[in-house]
Amino acid sequence: MSEYVIKNGHVFDPVQGIKGDKSDVCIKDGKIVAKAGSGAKVIDAQGKTVMAGAVEVHAHIAGPKVNLGRIYRPEDKLFTCTPTRGMERMGGGNSIPTTFKTGYEYAKMGYTTAMEAAMPPLFSRHVHEEIRDTPIIDEGAFPVFGNNWFVMEYLKNHEIENTAAYCAWLLRATKGFAIKVVNPGGTEAWAWGLNCLSVNDPVPYFDITPAEIVKGLIEANEYLGLPHSMHIHPNNLGNPGNYTTTLDTLKIAEGFKAKNKFGREQVMHLTHTQFHSYGGDNWGNFESKAKEVMNYVNAHKNLTVDTGNVTLDETTTMTADGPFEHHLTELNHLKWANCDVELETCAGIVPYIYSPSISVCAIQWAIGLELALMAKDPMRCFITTDHPNAGPFTRYPRVIKWLMSAKARETQINAFKHKDKVLSQTSIGTQDREISLYELAQMTRAGPAKSLGLMNICGGLKPGMDADIAVYNFNPDTPVANPDDIEKAFTRAAVVFKSGVEVVRDGEIVSNGHKRTLWVNVKVKENPQVMRDINEKFLKYYSITQANYEALGHHFVPNPYALEVDATQA
Amino acid sequence: METVTITMKNPPALYLEADNVSPDAFAGKTASQIAELHVYEGNTTSTLGKYFDVSGNAGATAADTKIIVKGDVKKVKYLGFKMSAGEVVVEGSTDLYAGGWMTGGTMLVKGNAEAFAATGMKGGELVIEGNAGNYLGAAYRGDWRGMSGGKILVKGNCGSDLGMYMLGGEIVINGNIDVHVMTHAEGGRTIIKGNAKSKVGGQLVDGTIIIFGTLDVMMPGYKYVDDVELEVLGTKATFAHFIGDTGERHKKKKGQIIYGNLYKKI
Numbered sequence: 001m002s003e004y005v006i007k008n009g010h011v012f013d014p015v016q017g018i019k020g021d022k023s024d025v026c027i028k029d030g031k032i033v034a035k036a037g038s039g040a041k042v043i044d045a046q047g048k049t050v051m052a053g054a055v056e057v058h059a060h061i062a063g064p065k066v067n068l069g070r071i072y073r074p075e076d077k078l079f080t081c082t083p084t085r086g087m088e089r090m091g092g093g094n095s096i097p098t099t100f101k102t103g104y105e106y107a108k109m110g111y112t113t114a115m116e117a118a119m120p121p122l123f124s125r126h127v128h129e130e131i132r133d134t135p136i137i138d139e140g141a142f143p144v145f146g147n148n149w150f151v152m153e154y155l156k157n158h159e160i161e162n163t164a165a166y167c168a169w170l171l172r173a174t175k176g177f178a179i180k181v182v183n184p185g186g187t188e189a190w191a192w193g194l195n196c197l198s199v200n201d202p203v204p205y206f207d208i209t210p211a212e213i214v215k216g217l218i219e220a221n222e223y224l225g226l227p228h229s230m231h232i233h234p235n236n237l238g239n240p241g242n243y244t245t246t247l248d249t250l251k252i253a254e255g256f257k258a259k260n261k262f263g264r265e266q267v268m269h270l271t272h273t274q275f276h277s278y279g280g281d282n283w284g285n286f287e288s289k290a291k292e293v294m295n296y297v298n299a300h301k302n303l304t305v306d307t308g309n310v311t312l313d314e315t316t317t318m319t320a321d322g323p324f325e326h327h328l329t330e331l332n333h334l335k336w337a338n339c340d341v342e343l344e345t346c347a348g349i350v351p352y353i354y355s356p357s358i359s360v361c362a363i364q365w366a367i368g369l370e371l372a373l374m375a376k377d378p379m380r381c382f383i384t385t386d387h388p389n390a391g392p393f394t395r396y397p398r399v400i401k402w403l404m405s406a407k408a409r410e411t412q413i414n415a416f417k418h419k420d421k422v423l424s425q426t427s428i429g430t431q432d433r434e435i436s437l438y439e440l441a442q443m444t445r446a447g448p449a450k451s452l453g454l455m456n457i458c459g460g461l462k463p464g465m466d467a468d469i470a471v472y473n474f475n476p477d478t479p480v481a482n483p484d485d486i487e488k489a490f491t492r493a494a495v496v497f498k499s500g501v502e503v504v505r506d507g508e509i510v511s512n513g514h515k516r517t518l519w520v521n522v523k524v525k526e527n528p529q530v531m532r533d534i535n536e537k538f539l540k541y542y543s544i545t546q547a548n549y550e551a552l553g554h555h556f557v558p559n560p561y562a563l564e565v566d567a568t569q570a
Numbered sequence: 571m572e573t574v575t576i577t578m579k580n581p582p583a584l585y586l587e588a589d590n591v592s593p594d595a596f597a598g599k600t601a602s603q604i605a606e607l608h609v610y611e612g613n614t615t616s617t618l619g620k621y622f623d624v625s626g627n628a629g630a631t632a633a634d635t636k637i638i639v640k641g642d643v644k645k646v647k648y649l650g651f652k653m654s655a656g657e658v659v660v661e662g663s664t665d666l667y668a669g670g671w672m673t674g675g676t677m678l679v680k681g682n683a684e685a686f687a688a689t690g691m692k693g694g695e696l697v698i699e700g701n702a703g704n705y706l707g708a709a710y711r712g713d714w715r716g717m718s719g720g721k722i723l724v725k726g727n728c729g730s731d732l733g734m735y736m737l738g739g740e741i742v743i744n745g746n747i748d749v750h751v752m753t754h755a756e757g758g759r760t761i762i763k764g765n766a767k768s769k770v771g772g773q774l775v776d777g778t779i780i781i782f783g784t785l786d787v788m789m790p791g792y793k794y795v796d797d798v799e800l801e802v803l804g805t806k807a808t809f810a811h812f813i814g815d816t817g818e819r820h821k822k823k824k825g826q827i828i829y830g831n832l833y834k835k836i
Contacts, residue, residue, distance in 0.1 A: 074710070075712040076712075
């Protein structure tokens with residue numbers, strides 16, 4: 001493999017504590033090295049910003065739910081198709097781009113790793129087929145556990161060892177990366193026409209509460225010592241006044257400490273926090289509770305969060321929170337798709353327009369930004385749009401602009417139809433913090449990588465780490481004349497390396513790289529009871545056999561990168 | 571107003587996507603510049619000049635530009651695409667998406683127009699002297715935003731799925747109409763001077779349908795209210811007034827439920 005030196009750039013690397021110093025970053029054999037040989041190819045980064053490749057902690061970019069969105073929204077592709085060009089295959093779609101466009105767009109923005117946030121275990125094969133067809137970026141997928149019959153039956157009796165053995169089996173069968181929980185218990189309740197809106201609402205038939213599911217899965221996660229923590233989309237998403245449910249959920253993590261060999265410190269990752277930080281009791285007095293939620297997160301080091309920023313676009317909402325999507329279609333009357341996944345989960349899809357003329361949408365926009373601006377530790381608060389739920393991931397540069405420039409926020413606030421309402425229902429007008437490039441590197445690189453247990457692999461520029469590097473046409477020494485220049489610089493990176501391969505040059509794809517699928521292989525003690533239970537469930541309830549369930553390596557995961565975990569001594 | 575005449579000289583083997591034939595795309599260009607505008611034949615991009623003789627220069631703006639399309643353009647799609655002003659006259663018949671997403675100006679098709687004419691139309695006027703195909707003034711596939719403004723007149727007959735997801739504007743059909751009229755619509759008005767078949771106003775949330783001729787099958791979701799005298803396009807007549815679709819959700823205004831209206835001439 002070739003050697004490279006990225007010379008004289010302003011380097012921002014929280015892993016090594018480098019805050020914009022001019023230095024060289026060297027690459028050899030796909031890794032970052034302290035020094036390159038004399039024959040190394042020189043990339044001039046004079047007057048440019050150099051960071052590690054960004055890490056996406058939560059997006060919906062592969063799998064049956066995403067694909068159903070593509071199928072049922074042909075209008076999302078209208079006028080957005082890009083023909084075959086150079087290295088690029090044709091692509092299309094705005095809020096739900098094709099797999100190829102997904103890979104290209106992430107890479108062009110300097111993202112080199114991304115996590116698919118909700119994999120229905122039964123359809124893991126589909127998820128992996130799409131991951132395989134998404135070029136360049138390394139990807140992992142989180143199977144959903146929060147409404148799984150096995151999990152609910154074991155946790156009802158607080159059987160942590162059995163839950164952990166089942167989780168380990170499922171991660172291996174589905175080539176999954178982490179334990180994801182979506183509306184714990186609520187999605188199963190939806191199959192009975194009900195929901196769980198608080199952590200104490202019992203799940204019908206299973207007679208277990210969301211709190212018991214969440215606590216049990218934290219315990220199972222730490223019993224196994226997985227790279228990532230339990231990753232939760234709590235109950236009561238999107239409803240006015242839901243911040244109390246969010247705080248109740250966060251409190252379940254109190255007293256738990258991370259136990260793993262990957263350097264992860266949190267035991268719970270709260271995702272798309274914006275959707276869970278609402279006050280008021282109706283849409284008329286809807287208000288921000290970002291402060292209450294973020295104060296709690298700031299004070300508790302065993303938590304990480306991501307924002308879920310609303311980008312004010314037309315988009316497609318999709319989640320395993322089936323009851324929420326039904327609620328949403330009743331609100332906006334747009335087309336609704338729903339699918340039950342036997343024994344495991346379900347999913348719903350509804351298009352949504354975050355209009356700047358609607359006060360609720362404008363308040364949601366403000367809440368997402370407030371969360372990031374109120375975060376005391378940028379290593380524990382990450383930028384997402386919960387793609388595509390709060391907006392397409394291609395809008396990250398715009399979110400970065402809003403976070404880095406108070407002037408840009410002011411311009412947007414003044415453009416809102418209900419400006420006064422935004423200012424009275426949120427604190428966005430009084431937030432004068434501007435996120436620095438170093439903090440940005442924490443929120444989009446080092447932070448999410450550490451939270452995912454990947455801190456030794458990506459998210460930094462320390463010698464020995466994967467050479468995932470993004471160079472931006474952004475000079476930190478020059479004052480920003482126009483905030484739009486920030487957006488422009490982060491939309492198309494000058495150069496991007498993925499595992500030491502130059503994949504983007506001048507904002508264009510120049511190589512499809514060596515894409516890998518990240519998954520977690522956990523060894524556990526033999527557990528005949530769980531194996532018997534799995535066998536029995538397949539015989540009695542599943543519509544497919546166990547032999548057709550597993551996402552087998554050679555076809556579905558052609559380029560695996562397994563993180564090995566030994567939990568046999570636990 | 572300046573006139574540009576384009577005449578088919580070299581008919582395409584495949585269907586031609588001519589999304590540049592609009593006063594907006596032509597404005598400010600000379601005949602030779604217009605001939606250089608792109609068209610697509612299958613997956614090949616080429617120029618308008620390969621297929622058409624172009625004569626006359628365009629006006630400075632779309633409003634100052636009139637386009638006359640001559641020759642056989644039965645295999646040409648997207649004529650008048652996204653036009654905002656000016657005039658387009660198609661002397662013969664044309665293929666899909668004539669006047670698609672137009673926002674202003676006038677377009678006249680002297681022959682027939684195939685399906686999806688005036689898809690997502692927002693304003694302006696489209697006149698089809700022959701017959702119109704399916705999905706006239708409808709929403710694009712999957713979309714919920716059909717025709718929202720402007721006027722369409724079809725002097726002949728019209729195909730099925732007229733005004734699907736229509737939001738506003740007016741469509742007049744002088745002839746007969748096929749099944750599915752204003753399905754899912756939330757506004758606008760359709761006047762059918764000839765006969766209608768069935769599935770008229772299915773899942774209609776709001777909007778008005780007026781039928782002068784016969785209606786084979788009334789949707790079960792419509793409820794008869796009373797007989798009313800109406801003057802429609804200069805004709806006075808008595809109509810049976812129905813409201814619906816009662817199986818669909820409806821908005822409320824001042825406590826009153828707003829239904830869609832269907833008038834059938836007695």
